[in-house]
Amino acid sequence: MIKKFEKILSKKGFAHLATIMADGTPQSTPVWFDVKDELIQVNTAIDRLKDRNMRTRSDVALSIQDPDNPYSYVAIRGKVEERTTEGADDHIDTLAKKYLGMETYPYRTSEETRVIYRIKPIRVSGIE
């Protein structure tokens, strides 16, 4: 379903991730992402606002612009299919490599535990 937007999704644009607060209102922030097995993967730390929201409500939306052409974008509505700490430390390194060209994530702190969210696209639209 996201195949059509492969070009945008292969680039280094950020995903603007919308989650739902406890009171039903939306929240949005830019995040790093990658794609694996047709799922959008994002990585956050346990107990951050996004983590608390997605733990409670699995419905999310993402919009991603082509960094080379802001009029090209993909808008995804989907559901968190998996939340796991397994592999999350390696995954944030993979994202640091993608976005920063660094071998390891430079902002790691001993206090935080990283967590991966795997998001299954349900509705996909946009402009290639």
Place this chain on the structure above:
Amino acid sequence: MIKKFEKILSKKGFAHLATIMADGTPQSTPVWFDVKDELIQVNTAIDRLKDRNMRTRSDVALSIQDPDNPYSYVAIRGKVEERTTEGADDHIDTLAKKYLGMETYPYRTSEETRVIYRIKPIRVSGIE
């Protein structure tokens, strides 16, 4: 409240606007915006998905990156304070001027009626 992020807000980054669907799930798309009287103004056409969502639920979120530094961003949670067609045609021209450097909006169609949403920021966070 958004004064702190004046620099980002004065630039040509897009706002990723999250609205709530009828079923309570989020939706996100990149949109043009400007700021007037401390309100974030976006402009859409009547009966588009965003318009239908915001008409029903005034809770929205926006995240905007600095186009010159993606690690600088502002995240806004707010409420639609006003929805009006008055001045909306002029406003889309103002946005075309800001984003495209054109005097008039080039994608106008006779079928669509433009509408302005004025969004009052309630919670503002981010990295300057």
